[in-house]
Amino acid sequence: MDDDCVPIMTYETLAVPSTPSTLDAWVKHLDAVNLPIPLHSHTLVCQALNDSRRSLREIAEVMQDSPALALSLIREANYHAHGSLSEPSESLEVAINRLGLQRTQALLERLPALPAEEMPLAFRQIQLISQHAAQQASGLFGNRLARLWHEIYWGSLLFLSPLWAMALTHPQQLDEWERRVFHQGECASKVEQRLFGVRLFEICRALAVLWRLPEWVLQGYAVITEEQRTLVSVLHIARDSQNPLRQQQRLDANPALRRWLGQPAHTVLLANGLALSAQQAWDSPHNLRWQYLTSLYLQMPLDELQQQVHQNAASSGRYHALPDLWHPAQSLLWPWDMRRTNQGLLQPAAPPSAEALALWRKHCGKLLAEPSVFSNSMHLTTCACDALMACGMRRVMLLMADKTSSTLRVHQISGLPKEVFDLSLPINQSTALQRLMEHPAQVRLTPENNKVISAVLPDSLRSLFPGEHLLLRSLSNHGRTVMLIVADQGGGPFSQTSVQAFGKTAQCIEKALNSFTARGR
Incomplete structure (x- = not known):
């Protein structure tokens, strides 16, 4: 495929003004969105596909720098496999292998390719969060669960992918949700009912099911939407981080809870919880909850975990940060309680309770x-x-x-x-x-x-x-x-x-x- 076939589009051709208010309407609306990919990535992928010396793994590695392209290919492969006996594609390499190079090229031609600066900021920001989550997952769990590295990486990268489409078509609502829930501490259910007409992660879960995303992604949404009481029970134990012996005793006294906590699928949810909450601040109540949970999951002292999390964030910042996007690694240069506004600026500290x-x-x-x-x-x-x-x-x-x-x-x-x-x-x-x-x-x-x-x-x-x-x-x-x-x-x-x-x-x-x-x- 030649470079001159690159479909250059403006964002105006992608925007959809109406706002759905039911779960079915949101799913239908977001499923129809074609996610744009950076023009630079599009060019590199075209070159890789046309290079007969490249293996599938090498082509997949080139595509990894464009999360939207990876998602589109995995969705396409799973769509064609739907109804068959084959399992959903849980990595980009598997998806390319199933589609074949010809259909992969055909999909690439259909996707809009835009210069990065022409893409909505919210769309690029949410993808950056997903890349940060994948880096956290690889750094925290990749070595401990080496045989499950593909599940950990791709599940973590794609966990928030339903929000990529929403950030593309309704960035204002997503920004307001972040501002009101994370920065102002309003009740999430009330805010989401007003902005979306339905709980936000119910939309994400329904899309994940439709797109046949990796099973660990679905398990993560199940925890958020159906297993909150179990999550809270584990959090109560996790907060007792100064007494690891008592933590272990409480887990031993409840074998079902201990088995639940040890599921490898939780790595996807933990990594995304850390990355998403770090957007506000490293010492925010949201982020501390995920730090406590991850510390308990890994059986690691909290201060050691924090050091590892910060190192992972710094690595992600080196690879993924861009001048006009906010990456939490930036705030590691300052006191932890510095907050980010929707414009990437620091906002005042929270008022006293x-x-x-x-x-x-x-x-x-x-x-x-x-x-x-x-x-x-x-x-x-x-x-x-x-x-x-x-x-x-x-x-x-x-x-x-x-x-x-x-x-x-x-x-x-x-x-x-x-x-x-x-x-x-x-x-x-x-x-x-x-x-x-x-x-x-x-x-x-x-x-x-x-x-x-x-x-x-x-x-x-x-x-x-x-x-x-x-x-x-x-x-x-x-x-x-x-x-x-x-x-x-x-x-x-x-x-x-x-x-x-x-x-x-x-x-x-x-x-x-x-x-x-x-x-x-």
């Missing part, structure tokens, strides 16, 4: 008590630090000025290494500290002013709070500036609720300082 705010109010009430309830300054600053953490801060440092107001020494910390207690900062060596200690003031670092303000802060202080977002607040006691508070939410953008609570907490601490020292007068 109702329980955290209730605890924050309790600490603030103690700080405002008259007369002071604190027996010494350490007692007071411990309460102050607890209040700041309860309002959403992730790293906190309280420094006190010495009697001559020439040096600041660390008095209390949270979220920082204990060695920080040895830190002392000469005030006259930093213009920022001088201004903060002249009179009470608050400074908020942002990406816009970070470079200027960081240049006048002590390096020893700034290095403890990496990131472009930081709060500094100095407090007075009977007219003398005596304390400096430094806090952040992991270096990423602040939650506005936490910023407001930080300011109120500082006022409470200042009143507590004045009340505490007045008591002895």
